[in-house]
Amino acid sequence: MKVLFLLITVGHSLSDTFGFSVSRLDSPEQCQNRITHFKGYYVLGGEPAAIQCPTFSYLQMQYSDLSESSQDLVWSRNYSENFNVGEESRIQAKEDLLWFFPTKKEDTGTYSCILRNSSFCLEVTVHFNVMALTEVTLADIAYGQITVEQHSFQMNCPDMGAFTRTHTDVNLRWLKDGNLLSNDGKKYEVLDGSTHIHIKDVNKEDEGYYTCEYTFTHDNKEYSVSRIISLQVIAQEKRDHPIIVQPSHKTIAASIGSKLTIPCKVFTGFGGSNLIVWWLANGTYINEIFEDGRVTEGSFQETKESDGIYIEVTLFFENVSEEDFSTDFKCIASNDYGTEVLPTQIRQAASPFSWYLAAVPAILICLIVAIISICKYRKSSDKKQYSLAKY
Template structure:
């Protein structure tokens, strides 16, 4: 009976107001308190704006607010909190705290308190400011997991917090000091301050950082955000190198050319996402000592009964003595894994070659001399004598 009455009350309230009443907020030290905001991690020397999104949404949802209410942001030092004004390096502007710029000593818990004549609500957020000299960029990044082939769009979050920006937004990957540029074939695109990867591949995984400069009160500050892109690969078998076999030794003579072909077998849907390349002594062909004499290319994909076969050729125009024992490696990789096949160049033994040539030459010489001597000293036969038979008792007359 009691349950039915409670259910009826909920239904009546829902019908009257369109939704059930919100549960009361927990109390602490005479003030309602909210769950902690997500922690914020920033780099020393950059401009930082701390806001309290959960705190703000709760006030709006519960329609809490009045012209006479006050917002107070303080730093929790374990005793009395330090408060801030709208001037100086650390400034409070309504429900935001501006640090211009942030220092490592600013790390800690910050509390935002809303208070009017009858109501009090508090929220808190934790800020970590790392020194630039010892910062671990992974701590400054937001995890961004995606599946292979999924579109990724990184928005430079500082743009939503700072109204006045000065200059372009530059994007960087990992520790490369050179800013990213739109890729060939649309592999990377720019949309204002956003960076777009139309179809993520495992090679796209890594740390992406946007950097820009902002103007606050006519003073310029640096701002950055980092995202750790994690490209999740489904369970697919790794590619298989059909040819060449690992450990193969290729013999070539000095001055001759050599053409190698790496043939890889993979699933056809993965063919376009499968890398096949050649390395020379662990370096790319273009970066190796063979750069002027070698060229890789001619990638070809062919459908076979087992899947798709990918062929990548490597042509060496001329083999020299310096190529002896050179290690050449075919490497293939896709989201299923990585495979390698190592081969070695070896020059044919010139001593053995000359021995063979010499033996053939001596054999030919002996044959010629033998024929000459045979012709020269060939035994002569007896001359054939002319004769006729005469009958006995024959008489000749003249």
């Protein structure tokens, strides 16, 4: 909680004085406040994508709260690597978004959004994964959504705000398991001008993978972006059984020394089930194993959404330590109807110098081969000159 309090306090103090411009990192200077964002991006190669700078959410601020001046919102890749960002580039920085038109496999990496003024600097890191669509990667790319059978359900096309915020003519194509859905109003009803589809009288057969596709024009070129949704239908008798929906990936990458927050978000139907949520580390309560307060557990936060009630308990890391990579973290949710456990593993993020380490052996081998070739050439040349001298 100390981490959150610090960022909220700083956020309020900056809201009136901190303006910015968008740029890339030219001379990397390490921020005194570094956070690894728990949510990674998993996107399809060849499609446009946008990374939203999460720094503002940690400061409880909006992009629009900042006044225009000479301060910087800076992007870097793989902690220190410069990359081409500009109006004419495939990668463009606009407001609080880093755009890719479109993504390529080599875009996979770690991106840092850095907000700084003369006295303060906050760096938030996100992991960006460009993937090909296969059966193996489908679970990583898909967004999970939950509903209860014998009810109507309004499915949302997730993470589309960056694409639709400047467009009023939002019309999506919806598919299930690769087949175009009929908008006849009987089973499915596509809500024009929105990112939703209405599914009537949900049953188990409605489970599966749904795809929503949006086509738009950017710089006189047409692009299509899609989202894949994995719909889980809960039987009536299990409607109040707890289901952990976040973290959506069981492995989270973080760098040593950075701050980290991992929310455990639990779907609990429509309430009234005495739900409790807690974290364990190697089978021990967080406050018992981390007596120094380096890792703490947040308080209950309840939110009501269209499909039911969610409870969230967040795990806060003041600074990630090497021991965390070998610690077995678990989020546990339990109520009157059952218990669910989600193991979570923290792995070390790739070092910004990892490609150097991989390249050094190859460079040495090439150097040795070149030296041997030069030596052989010189010996051969000397022999020829000696033969000519004899005649």
